[in-house]
Amino acid sequence: MTDNGYLCANEIHKEYKIGKTSLSVLSGINLEIKEGEILIILGASGAGKSTLLHILGMLDTPTSGHVSFKGENLSIAGQKELAGKRNRIFGFVFQFYHLLPDFNALENVLMPRLIGKKFFKTISKKEHTEKAVQLLERVGLGSRINHRPNELSGGEKQRVAIVRALMNDPEILLCDEPTGNLDTNSGREIKELIWELNEKTRQTVVIVTHDERFAKSAGQVVRMADGKIVNYSGN
Ligand SMILES: Nc1ncnc2c1ncn2[C@@H]1O[C@H](COP(=O)(O)OP(=O)(O)OP(=O)(O)O)[C@@H](O)[C@H]1O
Ligand SMILES: [Mg+2]
Structure with a gap:
């Protein structure tokens, strides 16, 4: 594996020390994610x-090995620049949405800006809000902008989380079980939304x-077992 690819995992090992024993x-792990693929x-x-x-x-560090993005080793970035770099490169979507219950859909989407102002210098608050509204409309939530999480369905909550992850124009969207908490239909809709994003904006x-x-319709499929890649297929 080289560092020449878009996002590369190079010989990644992770161990946890629990008391005197260590858990591998x-x-x-060696992996190359290509630009524009799923x-x-x-x-x-x-x-x-x-x-x-x-x-x-970059939410966790390997015990050994490294991750590179466009040839740059991300695993050695200093702590100070790490958050900024992570914000610029990645958007995250998780199984349980991680929305703040006291804020409505629009506020949840705008929240990263309120917390990490310095990462959003290039865009004014007004433009930022307009962008959030546009994205919420694009994912079919135009009429849910003022709803709080407890007034949204699971699928709608996940849409809000996806919009929040896209606000930074991340190079790469990382999703951990994005449909794991959804019924079959809502899960299918979220899958279709992710594929549409990939097709329209690469x-x-x-x-x-x-x-x-x-x-079935992914670019590459990787199967893992016991901390290793056991099967790999490129479409
Ligand atoms: N902080 C930690 N300390 C010790 N062990 C951990 C820690 N985090 C994860 N593990 C262990 O590492 C292994 C892999 O965990 P991981 O969460 O990556 O699995 P996963 O494939 O995402 O599983 P799932 O499908 O259930 O989410 C598990 O055996 C888990 O118990
Ligand atoms: Mg998991």
Whole structure:
């Protein structure tokens, strides 16, 4: 594996120390995600999928090995620049949405700006709000902008979370079980939304999922077991 690809995992190992024993969770992961593709990571519970996704997205660091983005080693970035770099490169979508209950859909989408002002210098508050409204409309939530999370369905909550993740124009959208908490229909709609994003804007996406339906139309499918990649297929 080289560092020449778009996003690359190079010989990633992750171990957790628990007392005197150490638990190996990832054992030598090599992976290249291509620009503009959808890559799916499948595998049983405990296989190490979330750990790998977190390492790819700079939310966690490997015990050894490194992640590179456009040839740059992300695993050695200093703590100070790490958050800024992560914000610029990645958008995150999680199974349980992580929306703030006391804020409406629009406010939730705007929240990263309120928390991390310095990452949004290039765009005014008005433009930022307009962009949020446009994106919410685009995902079919035009009439739900003022709804709080408890007034939204699971699928709608996940749409809000996806819009929030897209506000930064991330290079790569990382999704951990984005349909894991949804019924079949809402799950299908979220899948279609992600595929539409990928087709229309060439958004690069990495999805960790148990849902085999995701695998059918993905660019690459990776299967993990016991911290290793056991099967790999490119479409
Ligand atoms: N902070 C931690 N300390 C110790 N062990 C951990 C820690 N985080 C994860 N693990 C262990 O690492 C292994 C992989 O966990 P991970 O969350 O990556 O699995 P997963 O494939 O995402 O599973 P699931 O499909 O259930 O979400 C599990 O055995 C888990 O118990
Ligand atoms: Mg997981």
